[in-house]
Amino acid sequence: MLELTVNLDERSYPIFIGKSVLQDKGRLIHHIGDSRPVIISNETVAPLYLQGLLDSLSDLNPLSFIIPDGEQYKSLTWFEKISAFLLENNCGRDTCLIALGGGVIGDLTGFVAACYQRGVPFIQIPTTLLSQVDSSVGGKTAVNHPLGKNMIGAFYQPQAVFIDTLSLHTLPEREFAAGMAEVIKYGLIYDTELFSYLEKNIKELQSLSEDALQHIIFRCCEIKALIVAQDEKEHGLRALLNLGHTFAHAIEAQMGYGVWLHGEAVATGMVLASELAHRRNDLSRTQVQRITQLIADYSLPTTIPSNMTSEHFLMHMRKDKKNKKGTIRFILPTQFGRCELVDDVSDEQVRELIAQ
Ligand code: NAD
Ligand code: GLY
Numbered sequence: 001m002l003e004l005t006v007n008l009d010e011r012s013y014p015i016f017i018g019k020s021v022l023q024d025k026g027r028l029i030h031h032i033g034d035s036r037p038v039i040i041s042n043e044t045v046a047p048l049y050l051q052g053l054l055d056s057l058s059d060l061n062p063l064s065f066i067i068p069d070g071e072q073y074k075s076l077t078w079f080e081k082i083s084a085f086l087l088e089n090n091c092g093r094d095t096c097l098i099a100l101g102g103g104v105i106g107d108l109t110g111f112v113a114a115c116y117q118r119g120v121p122f123i124q125i126p127t128t129l130l131s132q133v134d135s136s137v138g139g140k141t142a143v144n145h146p147l148g149k150n151m152i153g154a155f156y157q158p159q160a161v162f163i164d165t166l167s168l169h170t171l172p173e174r175e176f177a178a179g180m181a182e183v184i185k186y187g188l189i190y191d192t193e194l195f196s197y198l199e200k201n202i203k204e205l206q207s208l209s210e211d212a213l214q215h216i217i218f219r220c221c222e223i224k225a226l227i228v229a230q231d232e233k234e235h236g237l238r239a240l241l242n243l244g245h246t247f248a249h250a251i252e253a254q255m256g257y258g259v260w261l262h263g264e265a266v267a268t269g270m271v272l273a274s275e276l277a278h279r280r281n282d283l284s285r286t287q288v289q290r291i292t293q294l295i296a297d298y299s300l301p302t303t304i305p306s307n308m309t310s311e312h313f314l315m316h317m318r319k320d321k322k323n324k325k326g327t328i329r330f331i332l333p334t335q336f337g338r339c340e341l342v343d344d345v346s347d348e349q350v351r352e353l354i355a356q
Pocket of ligand 2: 134135137138140238241242
């Protein structure tokens with residue numbers, strides 16, 4: 001088992017990564033402490049992993065609450081339903097919420113934890129690749145609003161993150177590929193060695209080799225922990241984690257949430273960001289081709305939806321959370337393995353990029 005720490009002074013916490021991490025009952029109980037565990041999961045993940053967890057925690061008299069599966073349930077309605085369940089069961093401040101599922105469950109549970117009785121501890125047990133390398137680490141919690149994704153939320157850190165690589169064996173291939181987009185992102189923003197590793201280990205990763213999985217998950221969590229420790233509330237550096245996301249959010253919003261998975265949209269967004277960087281003389285044509293090839297090798301899309309125009313992109317990108325004073329801001333690779341936030345891309349440059 002691998003272990004690392006997210007260093008945030010008194011809010012520091014460990015991340016455990018490995019095969020059968022969830023069977024380490026003693027470690028789980030240690031991090032729950034004196035609290036009563038309440039597990040939040042969904043209708044897909046619960047039949048696979050809930051009973052094992054309930055058995056491990058049986059001495060602590062655990063409760064569980066299951067929500068339907070889907071991004072649309074990351075909502076104020078389900079925030080309210082979970083809160084009502086906790087109140088009906090007389091859950092006090094000595095409650096520890098446990099998020100068992102992908103990023104939807106993690107973000108929703110974390111936001112309830114941040115607000116319930118002004119804050120109770122919570123533990124992340126991410127079960128998708130995307131949530132293991134990204135959403136379970138760093139304390140961004142949120143629900144969606146009909147007018148925008150993740151628009152209501154809080155920065156609230158978990159007590160611990162338990163990443164069991166075995167859970168990836170039940171994950172649909174398309175969801176695994178979507179998680180790989182975020183893994184590729186870390187290579188592009190921070191770590192050329194990780195990028196080369198991904199190029200050399202496509203078969204190993206797609207066949208879920210344990211060593212390869214642990215290697216990439218550990219490295220991604222390590223990079224994210226380094227960034228979050230320096231810029232927890234995204235005043236600067238943390239924004240780099242949004243490489244490809246300005247374009248991606250436009251694709252997701254235009255196509256309708258769930259039509260393209262977030263990671264798929266990020267994959268195409270990274271190709272667009274790399275192409276834009278090339279046009280600004282930052283990346284060579286060969287480097288753009290290398291990035292595009294790696295994304296395609298992991299069965300991810302590299303071209304925009306055929307029915308999307310530059311005006312669709314601009315309309316959605318004008319609402320991006322990173323914008324300042326009406327200017328659209330992009331994260332672009334300035335060299336291989338390094339990115340920067342830029343705010344001098346004109347609408348005309350976006351139109352030319354999308355047109356081609
Ligand atoms: P998800 O939570 O919807 O999970 C994807 C699908 O996989 C779901 O159908 C789920 O039920 C299923 N699933 C989960 N684990 C499984 C397993 N082990 N076996 C079989 N099926 C399994 O999606 P996601 O990609 O994990 O997360 C997306 C969400 O994360 C979005 O809401 C996004 O906004 C959020 N997000 C948050 C952050 C953050 O920093 N907080 C970062 C990135 C994304
Ligand atoms: N997923 C981006 C972040 O956590 O900042």
